[in-house]
Each structure stands twice: as structure tokens, then as C-alpha cells.
Amino acid sequence: MKWLNTRSTFAAAMLAALGLASGAAQAQNKQLTLCWAAWDPANALVELSKDFTAQTGVQMKYEFVPWPNFAQRMLNELNSKGKLCDLLIGDSQWIGSAAAEGHYIKLNEFFDKNSIKMSDFMPATVEGYSTWPKGTQNYWALPAMGDAVAFTYRKDWFARPDLQAEFKAKYNRELAPPKTWDELKQIGQFFQNRTLDGKKVYGAAIYTERGSEGITMGVTNTMYAYGMEYQNPKKPYDMKGFINGPEAVAGLKFYKELFDCCTPPGHSNAYMTEDLDSYKSGQVAMQMNFIAFFPGIAKDPNVGGEKTGFFTMPKGKIAAAQLGGQGISVVKYSDKKDLALEYIKWFAQPSVQQKWWDAGGFSCHNAVLSKPGFEKSTSYAPVFLDSMKIVKDFWQEPSYAQLLLAMQKRTHDYVVAGKGTPQEALDGLLKDWTEVFKEDGKIKP
Amino acid sequence: MGQGLSDRALAWLFVGPTILLLLAFNIFPLIWTLWLSFTNFRANRPGADVLWVGLGNYSRVLNDEAIWENMRATAHFLSCSITLQLLLGFGLALMLNRRFRSHSFWSTAILLPMMLAPAVVGTFWKYFFEPQYGIFNYIVNFFGSPGTFTMLGDTKLSPWAIVLVDTWMWTPYVMLLLLAGLRSIPPYLYEAAEIDRASEWTKFWRITLPMVMPFIILAVLFRLIENFKMFDLVDQLTNGGPGSVTELASIKLKREAFEKWRTGYSSALAIILFVAIYGLSLVTVRFLDRVKQR
Numbered sequence: 001m002k003w004l005n006t007r008s009t010f011a012a013a014m015l016a017a018l019g020l021a022s023g024a025a026q027a028q029n030k031q032l033t034l035c036w037a038a039w040d041p042a043n044a045l046v047e048l049s050k051d052f053t054a055q056t057g058v059q060m061k062y063e064f065v066p067w068p069n070f071a072q073r074m075l076n077e078l079n080s081k082g083k084l085c086d087l088l089i090g091d092s093q094w095i096g097s098a099a100a101e102g103h104y105i106k107l108n109e110f111f112d113k114n115s116i117k118m119s120d121f122m123p124a125t126v127e128g129y130s131t132w133p134k135g136t137q138n139y140w141a142l143p144a145m146g147d148a149v150a151f152t153y154r155k156d157w158f159a160r161p162d163l164q165a166e167f168k169a170k171y172n173r174e175l176a177p178p179k180t181w182d183e184l185k186q187i188g189q190f191f192q193n194r195t196l197d198g199k200k201v202y203g204a205a206i207y208t209e210r211g212s213e214g215i216t217m218g219v220t221n222t223m224y225a226y227g228m229e230y231q232n233p234k235k236p237y238d239m240k241g242f243i244n245g246p247e248a249v250a251g252l253k254f255y256k257e258l259f260d261c262c263t264p265p266g267h268s269n270a271y272m273t274e275d276l277d278s279y280k281s282g283q284v285a286m287q288m289n290f291i292a293f294f295p296g297i298a299k300d301p302n303v304g305g306e307k308t309g310f311f312t313m314p315k316g317k318i319a320a321a322q323l324g325g326q327g328i329s330v331v332k333y334s335d336k337k338d339l340a341l342e343y344i345k346w347f348a349q350p351s352v353q354q355k356w357w358d359a360g361g362f363s364c365h366n367a368v369l370s371k372p373g374f375e376k377s378t379s380y381a382p383v384f385l386d387s388m389k390i391v392k393d394f395w396q397e398p399s400y401a402q403l404l405l406a407m408q409k410r411t412h413d414y415v416v417a418g419k420g421t422p423q424e425a426l427d428g429l430l431k432d433w434t435e436v437f438k439e440d441g442k443i444k445p
Numbered sequence: 446m447g448q449g450l451s452d453r454a455l456a457w458l459f460v461g462p463t464i465l466l467l468l469a470f471n472i473f474p475l476i477w478t479l480w481l482s483f484t485n486f487r488a489n490r491p492g493a494d495v496l497w498v499g500l501g502n503y504s505r506v507l508n509d510e511a512i513w514e515n516m517r518a519t520a521h522f523l524s525c526s527i528t529l530q531l532l533l534g535f536g537l538a539l540m541l542n543r544r545f546r547s548h549s550f551w552s553t554a555i556l557l558p559m560m561l562a563p564a565v566v567g568t569f570w571k572y573f574f575e576p577q578y579g580i581f582n583y584i585v586n587f588f589g590s591p592g593t594f595t596m597l598g599d600t601k602l603s604p605w606a607i608v609l610v611d612t613w614m615w616t617p618y619v620m621l622l623l624l625a626g627l628r629s630i631p632p633y634l635y636e637a638a639e640i641d642r643a644s645e646w647t648k649f650w651r652i653t654l655p656m657v658m659p660f661i662i663l664a665v666l667f668r669l670i671e672n673f674k675m676f677d678l679v680d681q682l683t684n685g686g687p688g689s690v691t692e693l694a695s696i697k698l699k700r701e702a703f704e705k706w707r708t709g710y711s712s713a714l715a716i717i718l719f720v721a722i723y724g725l726s727l728v729t730v731r732f733l734d735r736v737k738q739r
Contacts, residue, residue: 072704079489079706101490210686266576268598268687283577398490402705409511409689417600417688439485 031059032339035074035085036326038064039272040296041145044359051355052346058339067272068212075401078103078331086334087343089144089326092128097398099132104140104329110341111139116348122146124391125364129327134396141327142344143364145292148313148387149207149221149322151184152279152297153177153286155309157196166190177311181225181254184286184314188262191285203262204286205278206255207271210412213404214271216394217322218288219411222258223251224392225316237442239433244426251316252422256415268416279303290324291387294380295360310383313390323391325362399436406432475719482712489706502713512714514689515697519673521604522693526611527668531661533612534619541620542627559617567681570610571597574682597683600690607679607691611672619664626660627653655739662733666726673722694718 034049036042042064049060063084065073071091077084078098090098098104107130111118118126118139125143132140157163158175167175171186178184188203195201207218220228227247232238242248259267264283267274272289279287280303291310298304313321328347330340346352353365357377362384368374375382395403407429414425437443450458482502486495506512541552558566573581574596581596596606630653638648676695679685685692685700698718702711 075489076703079491097489101492210688211684264577265593266574266595266598268595269684402707405700405705412686413688416598416686417690419600419688 030057030339031061032086032336032343033061033063033084034087034089034343035063035065035077036089037070038066039292041292041361044356044361048352048356048359048361049343051352052343055346056342058342071212071401081333083331083333083335085331086336086340087328088331089328090141091326092323093394093396093400093404095129095132095140095327096396096400098329099138099140100398103332105332105337107139107142107330107344108137110344114345114348116142116345120350120366122364122366122369122388124323124388125325125327128323128391128393129325129364132396141329142348143325144328144347145326146362146364146384146388147290147292147323147325148384148391149217149288149324150291150294150313150383150387151177151204151286151288151311152294153309153311154282154284154303154307156307157191157201157285158309163190177309178314181222181258181314181316185254185258185261187285188258192262199282201282202264202278202284204258204288205267205270205275205284206258206263206288207275208259208263208267208412208416209269209271209274210408210416211269212271213394213408214269215412215415216404216407217271217324219252219255219415220322220392220394221288221313221320222255222316223248224320224322225313225318226251226254227317230395237437239430243433244423244430247317248426249422252411252414252426254316255411256418256422259415291380291384292324292362294383295378298379308379310380312383312386319390320392321387321390323393325364397440399440402436403433406436478712478715481709482716484709486708486712487706488708498709502710503717505710506714506717511689512694512697515692515694518604518689518691519694522607522611522675522679522691523669523672525605525608526615526672527665529608529612530616530619530668531664533616534664535623535657535661537616537620538623538627541624555620556617558614561614563614563675563678564681566610566614567678570606570613571682574606598687600687603683603687603691607682610682611675611678614678615668615671619668622660622664622667623657626657630656658736659733662729662736666729666733669725669729670722673718673725 034045036045042062046060046062052058053060071094074085074088074090075094075097076082078088078101088104090104095104099106110116118130118137121143125146126139127134129143130139130141132138158177164175167173167187167190170190173183175187175190178187184204190203191201192203193200207214209215228245228251229242229247230239231242263270264278267278270278272293275287275289276293276297278284279289279297280300282302294310297308300308313319328344330337330344334340347356348365350365350367353363353368354371357363357368363369369385375385394400394407397403410425410429410432413419414422419425434443438445483497483499484495485498487493537555541548541555570581573579576582576593576595576598582594585594594602596602634652634656635648638652643651674695675693676699679691679693680696680699683691685696694714695718698711698714701707701714705711
């Protein structure tokens with residue numbers, strides 16, 4: 001009897017263990033890992049994705065990496081064919097290399113089968129986040145998070161009667177959100193080193209970061225506005241006279257003037273976080289940043305609510321803003337591609353996209369953006385809509401990292417370190433980029 | 446009873462795993478890097494054709510103006526930080542070589558900076574150097590008042606900022622080495638000098654300095670090797686900026702290899718840096734041998 005008992009207990013334990021193991025394996029199979037940057041919209045997506053789990057039983061796991069390390073961490077993951085991410089919300093500039101190297105799966109067939117139409121999404125986001133090569137209808141991502149660079153300003157400071165009067169006396173116009181870059185510079189100079197309520201304040205926090213992509217995401221805004229083109233629109237990779245043409249030089253020179261006249265002391269390596277810190281701590285009158293941060297600023301206890309206003313990139317010769325944002329893709333090396341596609345199918349639904357916007361994400365779906373009252377739904381919605389109409393992006397070529405790092409070096413050397421002239425900086429950049437495209441076989445040696 | 450292993454077999458048994466590990470983790474990567482340096486290989490394009498480019502990568506590295514700027518920045522960092530660390534480290538070692546009250550406490554306290562991780566040191570010094578609320582600027586302004594200045598944002602000051610932080614961190618290490626040297630000097634030499642009524646300067650010049658010299662050269666050798674490949678501290682502190690004025694050779698190497706993914710080119714750069722540091726170390730070791738023979 002005792003022997004029987006022992007054997008029964010053993011058998012039961014084995015069965016239980018097997019049951020647990022298969023349960024664990026099933027749970028593992030019904031789990032997706034989504035990789036993205038660690039920031040406010042990612043937290044909103046965690047909340048939103050609980051609906052997906054409730055509907056499908058698929059558990060969601062997240063790998064969020066801080067922005068300064070995001071590109072390197074994720075590109076390493078893709079290059080090493082890692083299986084960490086089933087879904088990746090990757091930066092717009094990666095689309096070229098991810099498509100060319102086969103890191104993402106092509107989504108055309110899936111979109112057709114599931115009646116997901118790219119015409120339902122804002123054209124600039126489809127072009128920026130989904131297609132490669134540009135101008136084709138090869139889709140590698142679903143537009144997930146619309147974004148562009150814009151400005152926040154201290155509405156409460158701008159509204160002060162004493163400052164209004166002083167500004168009008170000096171510049172003969174109202175102290176209001178600037179419409180041109182020259183106006184922005186004047187406002188920056190007006191606030192620079194001013195003492196407000198016993199505290200020294202400065203003009204503007206702009207992007208100047210050296211290590212990843214910061215200064216490029218900043219300086220391109222003035223360069224576009226002054227008329228810069230990366231290449232001859234009629235002859236691809238013909239860059240001479242475009243990236244180092246007079247328009248580009250003027251834009252770069254202006255950005256340096258802005259850096260010299262109007263930024264806080266020590267603002268020589270600033271990107272999203274540093275600009276946010278400068279603004280939230282009440283140091284600056286204006287802040288350049290991605291619109292994705294605006295919901296957080298609008299709710300900030302120190303500077304949120306009525307204290308802050310938003311405006312799109314000022315004009316130069318033209319109106320233009322640097323594109324931010326990302327599309328969501330399925331990683332080719334994932335073992336759960338079908339499940340990952342299920343997630344994209346769920347995410348593409350207009351009702352989910354509406355919830356995405358309500359939660360603080362920036363939907364690119366026309367059903368959300370063209371809904372009556374959208375412009376008044378938040379204080380930053382008009383800026384989002386206006387900015388997305390004027391966006392331009394950096395190179396999205398497979399060699400984008402090399403192109404980006406060359407621009408980081410050349411522009412930081414000139415703007416922050418004051419090395420050489422803007423013409424020399426951009427002539428150097430032309431040389432660097434020409435070398436990259438020669439290596440890629442896109443320019444004949 | 447079976448016959449046991451021979452002495453030779455036993456020796457191989459003990460040495461074998463170490464040799465295997467050495468081959469796997471040191472020699473093989475070195476040879477592999479050398480091979481890569483003659484190709485156009487890019488680690489982010491594993492499917493692309495790998496072409497033999499001969500000495501092309503070496504020629505491009507050596508003709509790259511930016512690389513020479515990085516080398517100049519590295520030379521400035523090496524020479525200034527090592528000189529300062531030697532002077533301060535020797536001073537501290539002479540001080541701690543004399544017994545005084547709370548001697549042990551100060552000995553341990555001085556060693557604290559070198560116990561921290563370089564990345565941590567770089568991060569908190571970045572805050573110290575913050576122009577508006579940083580303690581470094583506050584102290585400088587307290588003693589004199591140059592007004593607002595930015596250690597890390599100024600092209601003239603930032604190369605000195607990295608020297609200063611490295612000196613703060615590694616002077617204790619140099620001190621420790623030199624203190625060991627000072628303690629190894631036989632007391633009878635000083636007793637003989639006392640009998641000869643030698644002055645303090647003569648004792649220092651004729652006894653202390655020559656006897657400690659091998660330790661000084663060792664300290665130079667260790668710091669040379671360490672600072673030549675210094676990465677984390679400077680990366681955190683300045684990220685190579687402003688512009689490229691603090692972009693040391695190691696930071697350049699990392700950018701070429703793991704951000705631009707120019708694997709062949711960066712392998713050539715790595716080999717050139719390896720040869721440079723090997724050459725410098727060889728000269729130092731020869732000098733050490735000569736000093737020891739005296």
C-alpha cells in the first residue's frame with residue numbers, strides 16, 4: 001500500500017509538472033514582446049494594449065530603451081538577427097536599412113488580406129514611416145506614432161503687460177508666438193539673461209546634442225526653412241550645390257546665431273530630455289522638442305495648463321519641420337510573426353486608433369485626425385496637424401547611420417565648437433556623404 | 446594500480462585550459478581583426494560580398510584629417526593627465542609615507558575615487574560642471590569670480606575638464622604604487638646619509654628619487670595603457686564634444702565600429718592604435734629595464 005501511495009504521488013507530481021510545463025510553454029507562445037523607446041507614449045501604449053490582451057489572451061511584454069541608446073540597442077538587435085522583439089516601433093530613418101537588410105517583413109500582402117488601406121493614414125506618415133524605396137508602395141511598417149519637431153512657449157510670460165509693452169517699444173510688434181525664424185531669434189534675445197520674478201531666464205532651449213542625432217534633428221529645421229535640399233530633386237545623390245548650397249549655408253549659420261544668442265549657459269549637448277528639463281524648470285521662454293512630449297508638458301504641474309502654448313516651426317523661405325515618429329513593424333527573426341501581425345491588425349482599427357489618441361499617443365489615422373472637433377480636442381492638436389503638413393525627413397538610406405554621424409560631427413563642430421565657417425562645414429559634409437554613397441555603389445567613383 | 450599521468454602530461458593538463466582560453470579570447474580575435482582590416486566587411490551587412498581591399502583601409506585611416514585630430518586630443522589627454530597624476534601622486538605618497546594622526550583614515554579616504562566606476566565618475570562630474578547649479582562652478586566663483594563659464598561646453602576648457610576628472614580619479618592609484626616604492630627603500634640608506642649630514646634635498650635627489658624611479662616608470666606604463674583606451678569616463682562626461690575636441694581615439698573607434706558599422710575600416714584603426722600603444726609600452730619597458738640595471 002505504501003509502495004502504491006508512493007508511486008501514485010510520484011505519478012501525480014509528474015503529471016502536474018508536465019501540466020505546468022505545457023501551460024508555461026503555451027503562455028510563452030501567447031506572449032509578444034514589443035520594443036520601443038522609453039518615453040511617455042510608450043506608457044500610453046502599455047495601457048492601450050491591455051485591450052488587445054483582453055480580446056485575444058495574448059500577453060504583452062515590453063522592452064523600452066531610453067532614447068540616447070535606443071537606436072544603437074535596437075539596430076544591434078536587428079543586425080545580430082536577435083529574437084528579442086516580435087514587434088518593433090522603429091525610427092523613420094531605419095526603414096531603408098531594415099528593408100534592404102531584410103530585418104522587417106514586408107506587409108503589403110497582409111494589408112491587402114486584412115483590408116488595411118494605407119490611404120486611411122496621413123500621407124506624410126505613410127511616406128515617412130512605411131515605404132522603402134521612397135516613392136514606391138512597398139510597405140514595411142504601419143504608421144504608429146506621428147511626430148515632428150515644434151516649439152512650446154511660456155504663454156504666461158508672453159502675456160505679461162510689462163513685457164508686452166517693452167517688446168512692442170523695442171520691436172514694434174506684439175510679443176506673440178513667432179511666425180518666422182527672425183522673429184523667434186528676436187524673442188530669444190528679448191528673454192535672454194532677463195530676470196523674471198527674481199530668477200534669471202533665457203531665450204530658447206534647442207537641440208545641440210552630439211552623440212546620437214540631436215543636433216541634426218534641430219539644425220535641419222532652419223536649413224529646410226532656408227531652402228536646403230539634400231540632393232538634386234531631379235538627379236538622386238547629386239548633392240553638390242544642394243547640401244552645401246547657399247540656402248543650406250544660411251540655415252546652418254542662422255542655427256549657430258540662435259545657439260550663440262539665445263540658449264542657456266552650458267546648453268552644448270542638449271536633446272529631448274535636456275530641453276524638457278530647461279523648460280520645466282522655468283529657465284527658458286521657448287523650447288524646441290518633439291510634439292510627442294507635449295501632452296506631458298500640458299499636464300506638468302509647474303508649466304502646464306494655461307502657462308504653456310505651442311507653435312509650429314517658424315517659416316524662413318518655406319515652412320518646414322523635421323519629421324519624428326515611428327511605424328510599427330514585425331521583426332523577421334521573430335518566432336511569433338503571425339501573432340505580431342494580429343497585433344498590427346488590431347492596432348490599425350479606427351476605434352483603437354481613437355483610443356490611442358485619447359491615451360496620449362499620436363495617431364496617424366485619417367478617421368481620428370479628420371474627426372470633427374479634433375483640432376480642439378487638446379491644446380497641441382492644431383500644432384500636430386499643421387506640423388505634419390510640412391514635415392521633411394533626414395536620409396532614410398540603408399547607410400543612414402553613417403550619413404547621420406557625419407552630419408552630427410560637421411554641424412556640432414561648427415555650431416557648438418565654432419570651428420570654421422558654415423560653408424566649410426557643409427563642404428566637409430558633402431565630402432563625407434559622397435564617400436558613403438560611393439562605398440554603397442550609388443555614386444560611381 | 447594503474448600508472449599515473451606523466452609530469453609533462455600533468456603540466457599540459459594544468460596549462461592547457463589557460464592556453465585554450467588565451468587563444469580563443471585574445472589571439473583569435475586579434476588575427477580576425479587583422480584579417481578584417483584588409484577587407485570592406487561591414488558587420489551590419491552580413492550578406493554583402495566581402496572584398497579584399499589590401500592596405501586601402503590603412504591608407505584611408507592615416508590620411509583622415511579627423512583621425513589626426515583625435516590623436517592630438519588623445520596625446521593632450523595622455524600627457525597632461527599622466528604628468529599631473531605623477532606630480533600629485535608622488536606628493537601624496539611622500540605625505541602618507543610619514544606617520545601622523547589619523548594616517549589610516551586619510552590613506553583610505555584618498556583611495557575612494559579609484560574605487561568608483563569610471564562611467565559613474567563621468568556622470569556625476571557632469572553635474573558638478575553644470576554652469577548654473579554645479580558645485581565646481583560654485584567653488585570657482587567663490588574663490589574668484591570669472592562669472593558664468595562652461596567647463597564642458599567650451600572648446601578651450603573641455604579638454605582640461607577630462608584631464609581634471611581623470612586626475613581626480615586615478616591619482617590615488619599612482620600614489621599607491623609610489624607609496625609601495627617609498628616603503629621599499631631600506632632605512633639604512635637614509636641613516637648613512639644622516640651620518641654624512643646630507644641635506645633633505647640631497648637625500649631626496651640622491652636616494653628617494655632613484656630608488657622610486659622604477660615604480661614611477663611602472664605607474665607611467667600602467668596609466669599610459671589605461672588612458673590610451675579610456676572610453677567610459679570621457680563618453681559620459683563630454684561624449685567627445687563640444688564638436689570633436691574631446692573625441693579621443695577610443696571614442697572615434699567605437700563610433701566607426703559600432704555606430705557607422707565600418708568594420709574593416711575600424712579594424713584598421715584598431716590595429717594602428719594597438720601598434721601605437723604596443724610601441725609606447727615597449728619603449729617604457731626598455732627604459733624601466735635600463736633604470737633597474739643602474
